Amino acid sequence: MKIETDTGWEPLSAFHETRPYESWKIILENGYEAECADHHLFYDKRMKKVKCSAIKVGDSIFTDEGLKKVLFCYPTGHTSSMYDTTVMSLNHRYYGNGILSSNTVMTGIFITWYILFNIDKNVLILANKGATAAEIVDKIKTVIKGLPFFMKPGIVMNNVLTMKFDNGCRIIAQSTTKSAAIGFTIHLAFMDEFAHIHANFIEPFYRSVYPTLSSSEVSRVIITSTANGRNKFWEIYTNALKQVGEEGKNEYTALRVDWWEVPGRDEEWKRREIANLGSEELFNQEYGNQFLAADTLLLSSDSLRYLRKLAVKYVHREIVDFELAEVHYSDLKWHPDFDIENIDENDRFFISVDIADGIGRDYSVINIFKIQEMSLASMKRLKRDRVEDEKSFYRLVQVGLFRSNRVAVEDLASIADVLFYKFFKPESLSVAVEMNFKGDFFVEKLKKNEDFFEEMFLHTRHNEKSRYASLGIKLHTHNKMQFCRDLRKLILEKRVVITEEKSYEEMSSFGINNKGTYSSQSGNDDVAMTIVYTSAFINSDDYSFVVEEIVDSSSDNFKKVMYGILESEKSTETSNFSMVKEFM
Numbered sequence: 001m002k003i004e005t006d007t008g009w010e011p012l013s014a015f016h017e018t019r020p021y022e023s024w025k026i027i028l029e030n031g032y033e034a035e036c037a038d039h040h041l042f043y044d045k046r047m048k049k050v051k052c053s054a055i056k057v058g059d060s061i062f063t064d065e066g067l068k069k070v071l072f073c074y075p076t077g078h079t080s081s082m083y084d085t086t087v088m089s090l091n092h093r094y095y096g097n098g099i100l101s102s103n104t105v106m107t108g109i110f111i112t113w114y115i116l117f118n119i120d121k122n123v124l125i126l127a128n129k130g131a132t133a134a135e136i137v138d139k140i141k142t143v144i145k146g147l148p149f150f151m152k153p154g155i156v157m158n159n160v161l162t163m164k165f166d167n168g169c170r171i172i173a174q175s176t177t178k179s180a181a182i183g184f185t186i187h188l189a190f191m192d193e194f195a196h197i198h199a200n201f202i203e204p205f206y207r208s209v210y211p212t213l214s215s216s217e218v219s220r221v222i223i224t225s226t227a228n229g230r231n232k233f234w235e236i237y238t239n240a241l242k243q244v245g246e247e248g249k250n251e252y253t254a255l256r257v258d259w260w261e262v263p264g265r266d267e268e269w270k271r272r273e274i275a276n277l278g279s280e281e282l283f284n285q286e287y288g289n290q291f292l293a294a295d296t297l298l299l300s301s302d303s304l305r306y307l308r309k310l311a312v313k314y315v316h317r318e319i320v321d322f323e324l325a326e327v328h329y330s331d332l333k334w335h336p337d338f339d340i341e342n343i344d345e346n347d348r349f350f351i352s353v354d355i356a357d358g359i360g361r362d363y364s365v366i367n368i369f370k371i372q373e374m375s376l377a378s379m380k381r382l383k384r385d386r387v388e389d390e391k392s393f394y395r396l397v398q399v400g401l402f403r404s405n406r407v408a409v410e411d412l413a414s415i416a417d418v419l420f421y422k423f424f425k426p427e428s429l430s431v432a433v434e435m436n437f438k439g440d441f442f443v444e445k446l447k448k449n450e451d452f453f454e455e456m457f458l459h460t461r462h463n464e465k466s467r468y469a470s471l472g473i474k475l476h477t478h479n480k481m482q483f484c485r486d487l488r489k490l491i492l493e494k495r496v497v498i499t500e501e502k503s504y505e506e507m508s509s510f511g512i513n514n515k516g517t518y519s520s521q522s523g524n525d526d527v528a529m530t531i532v533y534t535s536a537f538i539n540s541d542d543y544s545f546v547v548e549e550i551v552d553s554s555s556d557n558f559k560k561v562m563y564g565i566l567e568s569e570k571s572t573e574t575s576n577f578s579m580v581k582e583f584m
Contacts, residue, residue, distance in 0.1 A: 051131050063098050134160055187218060314334055349399075373395075374394060393562045430537060480518065487535040
């Protein structure tokens with residue numbers, strides 16, 4: 001069986017008969033009505049779950065016809081058992097009598113598993129509202145009721161917010177307060193909608209809960225929430241991100257689920273939800289995993305989905321040149337399919353460098369891209385107004401990355417020296433360096449190599465009034481915005497391809513902040529900035545010169561398709577000119 005949802009028809013896994021609940025009736029302006037439990041969940045205009053008993057006349061809730069106002073919402077005066085629907089989808093939403101409703105089952109399943117297969121353990125469920133905590137407990141009861149008899153635990157105590165079992169396990173549910181959990185020994189804590197705990201007591205609340213968990217070696221804590229500004233939840237989540245593949249500031253493991261990962265959600269669904277919610281700002285807060293509602297991601301969901309498929313864990317490889325130079329290079333990693341032993345003499349590379357102070361904060365990054373032919377499929381998808389000349393048919397594909405926040409500038413220059421002049425051939429490279437206060441020092445170190453030549457480095461105008469280009473990139477408000485806008489188009493056209501997992505992670509949270517400039521919305525963006533510099537290179541004369549050098553070594557089939565498209569473009573332009581001339 002399937003049920004209609006806001007993401008299409010989804011399969012049902014079960015119907016559950018519930019314990020008796022107080023019955024309520026709700027009637028909407030479009031004639032829709034439903035009789036349901038007092039705690040049955042609907043969705044308000046911000047797509048927040050709201051209990052039926054908390055809805056007021058005049059409120060708006062979602063239906064299959066969009067937002068509709070509530071004309072009546074009242075208790076019927078009797079109680080009865082209800083039938084609960086379990087939907088096999090990630091959002092657990094469905095239409096009941098045309099009104100969008102919710103079920104929360106995955107949390108209940110996990111906690112049920114925990115109390116079934118442990119003894120003498122305490123589970124604490126905390127939510128920003130007591131009603132939400134009670135709902136989670138009720139789902140646990142529903143899951144237990146659906147178990148086969150030989151798995152069901154003996155229930156010693158069964159209240160709205162408390163359950164005790166004959167194996168010694170206990171479930172306690174509370175709303176979050178400053179002193180929640182004081183006096184309890186907690187083995188599993190589940191904190192729901194953590195970011196929505198009131199700002200006045202989120203810090204004392206966390207301080208009261210955490211010591212009871214850290215006192216036990218077997219304790220676990222699970223925190224879930226939608227984003228709600230840069231608060232304690234943002235702090236914990238951001239620090240957890242830093243432990244992926246490296247040392248971390250906390251022991252949490254970050255897990256992020258984006259809206260486009262849910263089956264049935266695409267750009268058309270996004271446009272519909274933005275219209276329903278009223279603004280892209282609200283959409284980004286509710287669905288976009290963005291901590292600042294005013295932020296707008298640089299990349300579209302289509303681009304992020306594409307890059308996510310390509311993202312892989314890079315691997316470290318031993319390189320003789322570094323060993324002989326006795327340079328520490330363990331943070332230099334490569335795409336697992338990139339053959340560092342067989343680099344062709346015709347291969348050309350772009351290297352983007354961002355420099356930090358090396359004291360454990362921002363990261364120094366050397367990002368390595370290979371310049372190569374676009375795929376034939378991507379070439380054929382290029383729009384006519386985006387085809388300029390031969391350089392429109394080549395792309396930068398990420399193949400290597402150095403990233404560390406513990407390397408001094410001198411050591412970074414030593415790594416670059418080996419990379420630029422020994423591992424690669426200098427004439428095969430184009431290099432972009434951000435000329436911040438450390439950039440000049442970095443370049444001066446490289447100049448000591450006898451193979452140094454300035455033409456290897458990208459030259460740009462360092463401010464809007466500059467008449468001449470100088471070595472490196474200096475960011476200011478105007479050029480940073482332009483570089484970012486150009487990058488968005490280049491990634492959409494697949495002319496810049498990101499393949500490393502940390503790079504994808506940073507780009508997926510890179511967007512406009514509340515100051516009107518692009519930055520990370522969670523964590524660092526040093527890798528993202530080296531990717532931004534690719535747009536400066538592709539739009540430079542240097543890139544045109546590089547493409548001229550490698551066109552002859554490109555495959556015959558590639559050149560045939562490329563020149564076919566270019567000739568078609570020229571003939572179209574000639575035809576359009578002739579028509580204009582005739583008209584005049």
